[in-house]
Amino acid sequence: MPARHVAVIGTGYVGLTTGACLAALGHSVVCADADPHKVERLREARVDILEPGLPETVRDALEAGLLEFTGDTAAAVAEADVVFLCLPTPMGAGGAADLAAVEAVAGQIREVLRPGCVVVNKSTVPVGTCERVGALLGRADVTVVSNPEFLREGRAVHDFLHPDRIVIGAADRDAARQVADLYSALDAPLVLTDPASAELTKYAANFFLAMKLSFANNLATLCERLGADIADVTEGIGRDPRIGSAFLRPGPGWGGSCLPKDTHALLTVCDQSGVDFPLLRATIETNVTHQRQLVERVAAVCGRGEGGSLDGVRLALYGLTFKAGTSDLRDSPALAVARLLRERGAELTAYDPALREERPDLSDLVELADDPVRAAEGAAACVVLTEWPELRDLDWAAIAARMTGHEVYDFRNLLDADPLARAGLTLQGIGRASTAARVG
Ligand SMILES: NC(=O)c1ccc[n+]([C@@H]2O[C@H](COP(=O)([O-])OP(=O)(O)OC[C@H]3O[C@@H](n4cnc5c(N)ncnc54)[C@H](O)[C@@H]3O)[C@@H](O)[C@H]2O)c1
Numbered sequence: 001m002p003a004r005h006v007a008v009i010g011t012g013y014v015g016l017t018t019g020a021c022l023a024a025l026g027h028s029v030v031c032a033d034a035d036p037h038k039v040e041r042l043r044e045a046r047v048d049i050l051e052p053g054l055p056e057t058v059r060d061a062l063e064a065g066l067l068e069f070t071g072d073t074a075a076a077v078a079e080a081d082v083v084f085l086c087l088p089t090p091m092g093a094g095g096a097a098d099l100a101a102v103e104a105v106a107g108q109i110r111e112v113l114r115p116g117c118v119v120v121n122k123s124t125v126p127v128g129t130c131e132r133v134g135a136l137l138g139r140a141d142v143t144v145v146s147n148p149e150f151l152r153e154g155r156a157v158h159d160f161l162h163p164d165r166i167v168i169g170a171a172d173r174d175a176a177r178q179v180a181d182l183y184s185a186l187d188a189p190l191v192l193t194d195p196a197s198a199e200l201t202k203y204a205a206n207f208f209l210a211m212k213l214s215f216a217n218n219l220a221t222l223c224e225r226l227g228a229d230i231a232d233v234t235e236g237i238g239r240d241p242r243i244g245s246a247f248l249r250p251g252p253g254w255g256g257s258c259l260p261k262d263t264h265a266l267l268t269v270c271d272q273s274g275v276d277f278p279l280l281r282a283t284i285e286t287n288v289t290h291q292r293q294l295v296e297r298v299a300a301v302c303g304r305g306e307g308g309s310l311d312g313v314r315l316a317l318y319g320l321t322f323k324a325g326t327s328d329l330r331d332s333p334a335l336a337v338a339r340l341l342r343e344r345g346a347e348l349t350a351y352d353p354a355l356r357e358e359r360p361d362l363s364d365l366v367e368l369a370d371d372p373v374r375a376a377e378g379a380a381a382c383v384v385l386t387e388w389p390e391l392r393d394l395d396w397a398a399i400a401a402r403m404t405g406h407e408v409y410d411f412r413n414l415l416d417a418d419p420l421a422r423a424g425l426t427l428q429g430i431g432r433a434s435t436a437a438r439v440g
């Protein structure tokens, strides 16, 4: 397959990964972004997101002369055979996907696209967006194709180069083939379909993943009540390949830049289509009630009075990012739990290994500590919210010495009970009748 000229609009998690990886596959890529500061830094191979392998992939592609960055979207697409839209589609009014960036870029490129070029939408968008972009472009010679992206943050380069499947939705077979050919060096099954099915596939995937997590979190609560252990129960069910063991780890709710906004967007689509999908509604609601229940657990022990007020009670939070391996805080369940604790009056100090250098302004919510022991100063309890592996090896004796209480709530089931017990701390896991009593 000959190398093609590719333009990528938007250089976030998806766009930068797509651009750098397509260049690594031998294509000639120009990436455009509306943020001039980002463009400047990327030209020097400076990648500001925590994404293993991405800085090296960008640097190698720049050195090979196969990757360029520009702030000029129209100039980026002028020579392109294929144009990828990797633009944000955040949660908009009423939960619907906000398509403003996609629509704005369609307007910017409509007159400069090469005759016969293919526009590929990689953003997560509602069914009908391919058609809408086609109408905005108003170019009979240009085909718009849907090619949703399934990469995970923290594994973006790996997932892009080793996808489980490549979904391409196109009304035109030749355009679909052109997009498929860009990936011909990858060993992945192709799902060739129409645009509506491709667009819905992305939402269906994220809904299903969120549904598994809400299931696991509810099941964890049931385990606690019944004296069962969630790890054993999920292993027991997960070994059935019809169920699968992935995505069944209980936690402080699910979050991140995609699952929350995409489940809400799909719910809006259901409402607009007159389709009742109670499972989707329950998936979203379960996440909220689960987080409230976790906060009740903390308040029941550390709170004061009948209502379990946490007024003035200091808590140390370990982990704020939405999962380990990323510095992304968007829709982090850790922040959602922190907000609920704060509403109850708690004073919060937080330590997160990804936020030692990059210091986001979270001053309304938590005080950021750059040291895990210092974070525990005066804390009635510690609460683990992100599964950073290094939290397993904290100096629990030093932490216990700074605390006023002795409870450690491990809402990721990350920690070993023994080192905590030696430090005189009580470990409370999630979905476990008694973490301390467990053998092995
Ligand atoms: N983050 C993920 O893990 C992931 C995975 C699969 C799909 N998606 C989807 O891909 C899309 C992009 O997500 P992301 O996480 O990469 O977003 P992001 O916020 O990380 O990056 C978006 C980029 O687009 C740029 N941009 C915004 N408006 C622009 C415009 N008008 N012209 C040019 N550039 C513009 C921004 O400056 C930013 O650099 C979303 O629809 C998302 O749902 C994301």
Ligand SMILES: O=c1ccn([C@@H]2O[C@H](COP(=O)(O)OP(=O)(O)O[C@H]3O[C@H](CO)[C@@H](O)[C@H](O)[C@H]3O)[C@@H](O)[C@H]2O)c(=O)[nH]1
Binding pocket: 124, 149, 150, 151, 152, 153, 154, 206, 209, 213, 246, 247, 248, 249, 250, 251, 252, 253, 254, 255, 256, 257, 258, 259, 262, 322, 323, 324, 333
């Ligand atoms: O067993 C698990 C697995 C995940 N999570 C939580 O679920 C959320 C989402 O995690 P993950 O799916 O790894 O995050 P993302 O990187 O946002 O990736 C999701 O969202 C992307 C954007 O649409 C998709 O491309 C990916 O396929 C999809 O996994 C996070 O809060 C995790 O902590 C758990 O609590 N338990």
